[in-house]
Amino acid sequence: MKFFAFHLMPWDRLPADFAERYDSAWTTIPNSLYDPLHGGKLYNDYLDQLVLADQLGFDGVCVNEHHQNAYGTMPSPNLMASILARQTKRVKIAVVGNALPFYNPPTRVAEEFAMLDCISGGRLIAGLVVGGGPEYFSFSLNPTHARSMYREAFDLVLRCWTEEGPFEHYGQHWKLRYVNPWPRPVQQPHPPIWIPGAGSRETIQFVAERRYAYMGIPYFHLDFFQRNFDMFRDACEKNGYTADPEQLGWLLPIYVAETDAQAWEEYEEHLWYFVRNLLKGLVIFPPGYTSARSIAGIQRGLQQFMTVCQTRDDIERGGYAIVGSPETVREKLQTYIHQLGVGNLLGLFQLGTLPHELACKNMSLFAEQVMPKLRAIGQI
Amino acid sequence: MPAKPQHRFLHVGGKKTQLMTLGEGPPLVYLHSAGGETEPIPFMEKLAEQYTVYVPAHPGFALSEGLNDILDIHDMAWHYVDLFAELQLSGVPVIGYSLGAWIAVELAILRPELISRLGMIAAAGLYVEGAPMGELFIDDFNKLRELIFFDPESPPALQTTPRNPDDSQMLMWLRAREATARVGWNPYLHDPKLPRHLHRVTQPTTLVWGRHDKMIPLPHGEYYAQQLPNATLEILEECGHGVPWEKCDETAALLMK
Numbered sequence: 001m002k003f004f005a006f007h008l009m010p011w012d013r014l015p016a017d018f019a020e021r022y023d024s025a026w027t028t029i030p031n032s033l034y035d036p037l038h039g040g041k042l043y044n045d046y047l048d049q050l051v052l053a054d055q056l057g058f059d060g061v062c063v064n065e066h067h068q069n070a071y072g073t074m075p076s077p078n079l080m081a082s083i084l085a086r087q088t089k090r091v092k093i094a095v096v097g098n099a100l101p102f103y104n105p106p107t108r109v110a111e112e113f114a115m116l117d118c119i120s121g122g123r124l125i126a127g128l129v130v131g132g133g134p135e136y137f138s139f140s141l142n143p144t145h146a147r148s149m150y151r152e153a154f155d156l157v158l159r160c161w162t163e164e165g166p167f168e169h170y171g172q173h174w175k176l177r178y179v180n181p182w183p184r185p186v187q188q189p190h191p192p193i194w195i196p197g198a199g200s201r202e203t204i205q206f207v208a209e210r211r212y213a214y215m216g217i218p219y220f221h222l223d224f225f226q227r228n229f230d231m232f233r234d235a236c237e238k239n240g241y242t243a244d245p246e247q248l249g250w251l252l253p254i255y256v257a258e259t260d261a262q263a264w265e266e267y268e269e270h271l272w273y274f275v276r277n278l279l280k281g282l283v284i285f286p287p288g289y290t291s292a293r294s295i296a297g298i299q300r301g302l303q304q305f306m307t308v309c310q311t312r313d314d315i316e317r318g319g320y321a322i323v324g325s326p327e328t329v330r331e332k333l334q335t336y337i338h339q340l341g342v343g344n345l346l347g348l349f350q351l352g353t354l355p356h357e358l359a360c361k362n363m364s365l366f367a368e369q370v371m372p373k374l375r376a377i378g379q380i
Numbered sequence: 381m382p383a384k385p386q387h388r389f390l391h392v393g394g395k396k397t398q399l400m401t402l403g404e405g406p407p408l409v410y411l412h413s414a415g416g417e418t419e420p421i422p423f424m425e426k427l428a429e430q431y432t433v434y435v436p437a438h439p440g441f442a443l444s445e446g447l448n449d450i451l452d453i454h455d456m457a458w459h460y461v462d463l464f465a466e467l468q469l470s471g472v473p474v475i476g477y478s479l480g481a482w483i484a485v486e487l488a489i490l491r492p493e494l495i496s497r498l499g500m501i502a503a504a505g506l507y508v509e510g511a512p513m514g515e516l517f518i519d520d521f522n523k524l525r526e527l528i529f530f531d532p533e534s535p536p537a538l539q540t541t542p543r544n545p546d547d548s549q550m551l552m553w554l555r556a557r558e559a560t561a562r563v564g565w566n567p568y569l570h571d572p573k574l575p576r577h578l579h580r581v582t583q584p585t586t587l588v589w590g591r592h593d594k595m596i597p598l599p600h601g602e603y604y605a606q607q608l609p610n611a612t613l614e615i616l617e618e619c620g621h622g623v624p625w626e627k628c629d630e631t632a633a634l635l636m637k
Contacts, residue, residue: 137517142565144447144558287517287565288558295554 001337003371004094005053005363006062006251006346009046009080011070012353013038014277024281026069026134039073045356047080049349051087052360056367060092060125062346065099068138071278078112085120093120096194096215097127101146102139105174106153107181110160114185122186127194127215128154133283144288147202149173161190194249198284199228199301200294208235208243215249215346219279221304222319222336225250229340245343250336253321254347255354256365260324264312266358267323271315274352279307321351326369333370334377345374385420390436393462395446398437403428408473410435411460411480414516414564415528415540416556418442423624426632427475436463438483440559442552453505453563453571457486464494475499475635477624478596479560482571485604489577498585499635501623502596503604504569511599513569514621517561529622530592536625569596578607585611588631590619 014033015021022029050061063080066072074080077095084093093116098109109128117124130150136143152171156179159167165180185191193210197203198217207214214232216225229248236243253271257263284302285295306320315321322332337345349366350359390397402424408431412418418437420428427433439459440447450456460483464470474495476484481503488495504513514527521541525532528540542549585608589601598615605613614634616627623631 136565140566140568142561144562144565283519287554287561292551292554292558296550299550 001375001377002059002246002344003367003374004060004062004092004249004344004346005050005058006064006096006348007046007050007074007350008064008066008072008348009043009074010274010278010350010352011039011073012042012273014070014273018277019280022280025071025278026281026283027137029068029070029281031068033070034073042073045359046350047083047087049356049359049363050084052363053349053367054088054091056363057371058091058363058367060094061088062094062096064096064127065129065135066132067135069134071282078116081116081124082119085116085123088120088123092123092125094125094194095127096125096196097129099129099131099135100153100157101141101149102131102135103153105176106156107160107176107179109153110157111181111183113157113191114161114181114183117185117187117191118183122191124185124187124191125194126191127196128157129196130289133286133289136286136289137283142288143286145173146289158190161185197228198298199224199231200290200298201231202290202294204228204232204235207247208232209239211236211239211241211247213247213249213344215251215344218251218253218348219306219320220301222340224301224304225340229342233341243341245341248340248342249344249346250340250342251346252319252348253351254329254333254349254362254366255321255323255351256326256329256362256370258325258365260328263324263328267354268312270352270354270358271321271323272352275306275309278352282307326365329366330370330373333374337374389443390463390466392459392466393446393449395439395449395459396444397439397446397463398441398443400435400437402433402435403431405431406472407432407434407467407469408475409433409464409469411474411476411483412438412441413478413480414556414560415478416441416552416559417477417540417624421624423628423632426628427636430636431473434467434469436460438479438559440562441556447559447562450559450562453482453486454490456483456563457490460487461491461494464491470494471496473497473499475501476503477501478621479504479564479569481505482569485574485578485581486571488581488583492580492583495583498581498583499588500585500604501588501631501635502590502593502621503587503600504564504596505571505574506600506603507567507570507572508597508599508603511597513597513600514595516569516595517557517565527595528620530590530618530620530626534626536622540622540625575603575607578604579609582609586635587611587613588623588634589613589615590621590623590626591615591617592619593621593623595621 063077065077067075166178169176193212196215233243255267349363386401437444481500482505525537529537619626
């Protein structure tokens with residue numbers, strides 16, 4: 001069992017009446033709401049939290065990419081990862097990921113990831129992603145080309161890492177006469193690859209076939225994860241092997257405090273800020289982003305998305321977030337990890353407006369009182 | 381009595397294409413909007429009182445295929461060059477609505493001889509400074525009805541959008557959105573080169589616009605009217621972007637006179 005601290009780097013100062021006054025925390029949210037001085041403080045707090053994860057014995061830290069939004073103020077995860085490559089000593093650094101269609105040409109991803117792998121001494125996990133729905137609005141990039149751009153860019157990045165340059169590339173979306181990226185990654189033949197998905201069959205088959213790792217897109221009901229992870233294991237069997245639990249990752253908000261009551265007392269308002277403000281207006285699937293049939297299916301899945309939660313009970317029953325004393329959190333995680341069969345737990349230990357001190361306390365309690373026991377169970 | 385529609389499939393440049401025909405008389409081609417109206421609506425039936433109305437579904441809409449070969453609006457216009465050839469149509473009236481009107485004017489530039497006169501209803505295709513188009517690619521059907529219709533609670537407004545994710549229209553709706561996005565995502569529902577070509581469109585052209593169109597505001601109609609050499613602009617009061625539904629008889633009368 002591997003434990004990762006995942007950070008979104010959210011904006012924590014939306015106005016109290018945000019949900020009534022604004023349509024969305026994405027794409028069109030006025031950037032006059034962003035205060036750069038406070039932003040600087042947040043970045044530094046958030047980086048400190050990830051450095052703390054290294055000191056506390058987490059296996060890895062995760063950063064990801066979002067643009068023009070309050071949900072995750074990290075348009076360049078590679079900048080953050082490069083700081084972490086220097087300031088951490090031990091943890092894996094998972095960039096989950098770079099949204100390939102937005103890097104032009106996508107050989108930039110091969111270059112920057114190789115830089116991170118060199119600086120960190122081979123600690124990079126390379127997340128190669130299609131990019132979120134809102135990014136296709138924010139970049140005005142045509143989502144009906146998302147899949148074919150992704151596939152072309154993915155193969156090109158892999159070739160960059162595994163073939164000797166220079167070589168030529170003539171694809172549908174990019175025409176490159178000299179592909180010869182310097183530097184090359186430390187890890188050979190290339191850093192481990194993680195690919196997130198929300199249950200599209202095409203993605204699951206692709207990841208299973210190539211034996212990469214599949215990360216479930218968060219904020220869904222446990223049943224939704226279960227279906228997708230089962231589908232992934234089936235796909236691996238069809239490819240002639242049994243999935244390693246480390247090929248599966250489960251991402252979710254976690255909060256630990258001294259007692260159950262105290263945990264909810266400290267956490268609840270920050271969780272609702274996240275659900276009601278930061279998830280507001282999230283367009284998960286713009287037109288053509290995946291097949292119409294998949295979108296129709298996933299739209300039904302959205303009836304199990306966290307934004308439908310109204311009460312603490314809804315959150316607890318769906319396993320949308322795990323909140324409580326160390327014992328409660330350990331017991332629940334033990335049950336769910338076993339049910340889902342995942343080998344990577346990706347915890348969001350800071351969420352919404354959760355203050356720095358509470359995020360650090362949360363991580364410390366988790367590392368000291370939850371993680372060791374879960375590790376022990378994992379080894380039996 | 382409404383005319384009985386005939387449905388068939390054509391192969392147009394290798395693309396399976398759904399075609400409906402309606403009514404009797406000389407041919408008239410109707411090019412549908414992003415909403416994908418490819419089944420008879422009262423407006424088409426009105427036209428069918430005097431014409432054989434051809435209603436092809438654009439690639440990627442309804443049961444038409446071939447979206448992989450369409451990368452922009454010009455590919456779409458070339459598809460219609462092929463379709464007119466397949467149907468041996470030339471010198472016929474063409475009426476387009478919204479996305480369809482944009483395709484019609486692009487076709488008129490490529491092959492003027494195919495079109496005798498143009499009816500352009502609430503046409504896409506232009507970027508007009510100070511008159512931004514509405515955001516069509518949203519998931520909220522209530523907002524979408526407000527954007528398109530003068531009266532978002534009217535029966536046609538409610539009938540033309542799916543009501544829930546399990547609605548049987550949903551799959552066709554998602555296909556329509558994908559095909560629209562393919563040609564209209566960026567640049568957003570316009571062709572930056574179009575204004576420089578409009579002087580070539582010399583056919584008699586009738587532009588019909590709703591005074592209260594929030595999707596493609598009236599200044600777009602005024603710009604077309606200025607730039608097209610032989611065009612008149614007809615403005616309908618108490619009417620939004622849903623012109624064929626909201627002002628069915630008036631629009632048909634303006635375009636058939």
